[in-house]
Amino acid sequence: MGQVADGASSATAPSSDLDAGDSSSEPHSRGFIGRILGALGASSLADNDSAEPDPSAQSARVTGHPGLGNLRHMRVGDVAVPKVEIVAVPVTITRDELVEVFRNEGYSRLPVFKGTLDTPLGLVHLKDLALEYGFGTTGGRFSVRKLLRPLLYVPPSMPIGVLLQKMQVQRIHMALVIDEYGGVDGLVTLEDLIEQVIGEIEDEHDEAEGGYWKLEKPGQWVVQARAPVKDFEAEIGMALAEPEEEQEIDSMGGLVFMQIGRVPARGEVIKGENGVEYEIIDADPRRIKRMRVRLPGVAPAE
Structure with missing residues (x-):
């Protein structure tokens, strides 16, 4: 439901x-x-x-x-x-x-x-x-x-x-x-x-990936909101934050928050000006927890 x-x-x-x-x-x-x-x-x-x-x-x-x-x-x-x-x-x-x-x-x-x-x-x-x-x-x-x-x-x-x-x-x-x-x-x-x-409690059902992100298919990752932006940019070989934002943003969750000016709801999809899509997998009223990052040209799963 x-x-x-x-x-x-x-x-x-x-x-x-x-x-x-x-x-x-x-x-x-x-x-x-x-x-x-x-x-x-x-x-x-x-x-x-x-x-x-x-x-x-x-x-x-x-x-x-x-x-x-x-x-x-x-x-x-x-x-x-x-x-x-x-x-x-x-x-x-x-x-x-x-x-x-x-x-x-x-x-x-x-x-x-x-x-x-x-x-x-x-x-x-x-x-x-x-x-x-x-x-x-x-x-x-x-x-x-x-x-x-x-x-x-x-x-x-x-x-x-x-x-x-x-x-x-x-x-x-x-x-x-x-x-x-x-x-x-x-x-x-x-x-x-x-x-x-x-602070945040992660139980045995939360994803334990041994890192901040997991590659689902070429061009698409499941990313923890606390993942460092610069590290993930190095992973995908693409800049996500604008030069003037880099000093203010540390995490992927902060990047999405800065783009729309609020905490998005679970299931919401945010598309950046560079064509990158951020699908919110898990969030509460105060913060983003996990998201799916999809590069331009990658079709979402059915």
């Missing part, structure tokens, strides 16, 4: 019974998260819930530097995945369709909605699907309702440290950001929050 379209703004508010804790089978992360929260103090995070944003928050958003101070300074709305980029599934989805979404998207959790995303019901976990219907078991007649787990619902103004504390206490690792009209405005995961403290 692709990106979810905007739903009706008159959707009913999420039921409060979904705010209950997660299944007891969910792994605990209290030790690590507890140490992060303890470094700042839970009371100071709660006091900041209604406080005005710190002036240094703007600097944190611009630079993207991780650190404990982000727990106080940054708000949920600063780190949330926008609504149009949320991958979610309808409650009417079949088992085979759900398996296909998990396979294609690579996520372990997916929000489930009824009708539109503005009427969320909970989340479905890949582990529950595998235990109930995988490993040779039939599991009986399929219904995603039987697999639903609760979600958190939070306002965009909440400090991310407060949300991190809620996730720790309730053991729910995904939250939907709700706007003033009760509609869904974005999505935040536990990993999104922790990355604001310790």
